[in-house]
Amino acid sequence: MNTKVNFCGVEFENPVVTGSGTFGFGYEYSQYYNLDEIGGISVKGLTLKPREGNKPPRIAEVYGGILNSVGLQNPGLENFLVNDLPFLKKKFSKCKIIANIAGNTLEDYIEMGRLISQSNVDLVEMNISCPNVKHGGVAFGTDPCMVSEITCKVKEQCNKPLVVKLSPNVTDIAAIAKAAEAAGADGLSLINTLLGMKIDINSRRPILNNNVGGMSGPAVKPVAVRMVWQVANNVNIPIIGMGGIQDGNDAVEFMLAGASLVSVGTQNFVDPYAAVKTVYGIEEYMTKHGIEDVNELIGAVKPW
Amino acid sequence: MHTQVKFCKIVGKREIAKNQVELLLENEILAKEALPGQFVHINIGSEKNILRRPISICDAYDNITRIVFEIKGEGTEILSKKNVGETLDLLGPLGTGFTVKKDAKAVVLGGGLGSFPLLYLAKNLTSPKVFLGFRDKEMVCMEEDFSACGPTVIATDNGTYGYNGFAINAAKEAMDDCDIIYACGPTPMLKAVKQIAMEKGIEAEISMEQRMGCGIGACLVCVCKTKSGYDKVCQKGPVFKASEVEFE
Ligand SMILES: Cc1cc2nc3c(=O)[nH]c(=O)nc-3n(C[C@H](O)[C@H](O)[C@H](O)COP(=O)(O)OP(=O)(O)OC[C@H]3O[C@@H](n4cnc5c(N)ncnc54)[C@H](O)[C@@H]3O)c2cc1C
Ligand SMILES: Cc1cc2nc3c(=O)[nH]c(=O)nc-3n(C[C@H](O)[C@H](O)[C@H](O)COP(=O)(O)O)c2cc1C
Numbered sequence A: 001m002n003t004k005v006n007f008c009g010v011e012f013e014n015p016v017v018t019g020s021g022t023f024g025f026g027y028e029y030s031q032y033y034n035l036d037e038i039g040g041i042s043v044k045g046l047t048l049k050p051r052e053g054n055k056p057p058r059i060a061e062v063y064g065g066i067l068n069s070v071g072l073q074n075p076g077l078e079n080f081l082v083n084d085l086p087f088l089k090k091k092f093s094k095c096k097i098i099a100n101i102a103g104n105t106l107e108d109y110i111e112m113g114r115l116i117s118q119s120n121v122d123l124v125e126m127n128i129s130c131p132n133v134k135h136g137g138v139a140f141g142t143d144p145c146m147v148s149e150i151t152c153k154v155k156e157q158c159n160k161p162l163v164v165k166l167s168p169n170v171t172d173i174a175a176i177a178k179a180a181e182a183a184g185a186d187g188l189s190l191i192n193t194l195l196g197m198k199i200d201i202n203s204r205r206p207i208l209n210n211n212v213g214g215m216s217g218p219a220v221k222p223v224a225v226r227m228v229w230q231v232a233n234n235v236n237i238p239i240i241g242m243g244g245i246q247d248g249n250d251a252v253e254f255m256l257a258g259a260s261l262v263s264v265g266t267q268n269f270v271d272p273y274a275a276v277k278t279v280y281g282i283e284e285y286m287t288k289h290g291i292e293d294v295n296e297l298i299g300a301v302k303p304w
Numbered sequence B: 001m002h003t004q005v006k007f008c009k010i011v012g013k014r015e016i017a018k019n020q021v022e023l024l025l026e027n028e029i030l031a032k033e034a035l036p037g038q039f040v041h042i043n044i045g046s047e048k049n050i051l052r053r054p055i056s057i058c059d060a061y062d063n064i065t066r067i068v069f070e071i072k073g074e075g076t077e078i079l080s081k082k083n084v085g086e087t088l089d090l091l092g093p094l095g096t097g098f099t100v101k102k103d104a105k106a107v108v109l110g111g112g113l114g115s116f117p118l119l120y121l122a123k124n125l126t127s128p129k130v131f132l133g134f135r136d137k138e139m140v141c142m143e144e145d146f147s148a149c150g151p152t153v154i155a156t157d158n159g160t161y162g163y164n165g166f167a168i169n170a171a172k173e174a175m176d177d178c179d180i181i182y183a184c185g186p187t188p189m190l191k192a193v194k195q196i197a198m199e200k201g202i203e204a205e206i207s208m209e210q211r212m213g214c215g216i217g218a219c220l221v222c223v224c225k226t227k228s229g230y231d232k233v234c235q236k237g238p239v240f241k242a243s244e245v246e247f248e
């Protein structure tokens, strides 16, 4: 049985990675299992300078999912490259490291792309759901022109495969995906969180101090699968699919919709072994259905 | 060796006061590893409420870990329906607990639910002076457990039992002559403890609460403001030095 997937020229042992922001820098979950058992990890979103993040509460539970408003608290790219990356690379030989980056300005993104080029990170995942401070806080990821510009400029500076992470909070996700592809993105990842809100009806206060936050978890899965499918039908670059994956069957569903890799996020909170169990689940599915190569699943949905 | 998710059989269950449920969990490693002030992160096994619930370790002995919780919302309601013989899936012991200064002159101050995590601490101190506050007589619990560790004063907000008023007021004199204050309870109480400790120049350790995701330091949702920025309650805490915490 082959579970290896070549994604943007990087060989993953299996198609399962972890969702940025749900897995820290790998250290915590590596206490529960050997990260070489999964394909890779996407680290917490990094910014050029350390970031303090939003005021708590930063999490609310909603029906079948959660809302979060962490606000990208992180020690900054340089700290990651100097302190966390060497640990990961020394301890794990197969697990691929995806650096997730976020910026407030185009210049931030470009500079981060340049700095990462000199490291041994395997892939860059560019989160473009962040508000662009120079453009009045509109997220980069909602405007195809901005997506095109940012992808193109970062690609010029960055010698690592560049994966653009798409926000689901847009009218036409395929248009954004096509813009990223045309501008030179090597791959896409989706979905990021869906903007949501929860109000405590007794205190009449939103649970999140930020009032609104990003929704993730099992409840978002149908939306995510649909978006992966729509995007896969419109681009030729590979996709990391995510949003509510709980097990191997969910992962297979994303692969059938068109994802080459799948990412486990919120489910890690429910079960620290969620990602590695997803690997086993995919293998079980393959055995049961007599599938020799996991790559056969990618985009193999038979739409009506 | 990797850390394991722990499966614990419920071997005892009791309602110790109104809406306050005690569970005795059987797991040798958990009981051996548990330190005062640490917590466990319990999978309640609900598809609607997916997050684990953080509950403090109230006591640990032999192969038993004792937890006590109040039925607050849906999660603790579900948890309260689990019966003896059922198995809970939990992570833990987690977090950084109290610095046990065994022979110090210690004041142990608990408010409401905040009393529970203090028992295991009090048991590990030579002569703690304990002050526990509850809303009213119906809520009072664990008086005998604490009394076995040291002199214990119970206070009720409405004076229906013991000292009439807040536990922190009952503890005023004791705090004048002590080396360290250990506290857990509502934020206004912890804030007051910080202030008193700063004024008197004594040490204080307080246990903080925050909504959690992973419970193990990976998601950064559970933060509280400290001198060094936003620190993770599940990892750096739940117990912090009072002087470090910045109340927002
Ligand atoms: C480190 C720590 C130790 C704790 N120890 C105890 C204990 O020993 N006994 C006890 O009765 N309670 C304790 N709590 C509080 C307990 O976790 C909450 O009362 C419980 O999570 C409420 O869940 P629910 O589903 O009933 O409420 P809901 O309001 O329905 O919960 C919704 C979500 O908010 C979270 N949440 C709600 N209130 C709190 C809170 N006060 N703190 C953290 N998360 C919250 C829940 O975990 C859940 O994710 C502790 C909290 C922390 C952080
Ligand atoms: C607490 C939390 C923090 C997150 N932080 C980031 C982040 O820093 N960068 C990013 O691109 N996505 C972030 N995400 C989004 C996830 O990577 C993922 O896209 C999303 O949660 C959907 O997958 P899931 O339902 O499996 O969690 C975060 C999600 C959560 C729950």
Ligand code: FES
Pocket (backbone or CB within 6 Å): B211, B212, B213, B214, B215, B216, B217, B218, B219, B220, B221, B222, B223, B232, B233, B234, B235
């Ligand atoms: S709950 Fe995830 S970091 Fe504390």
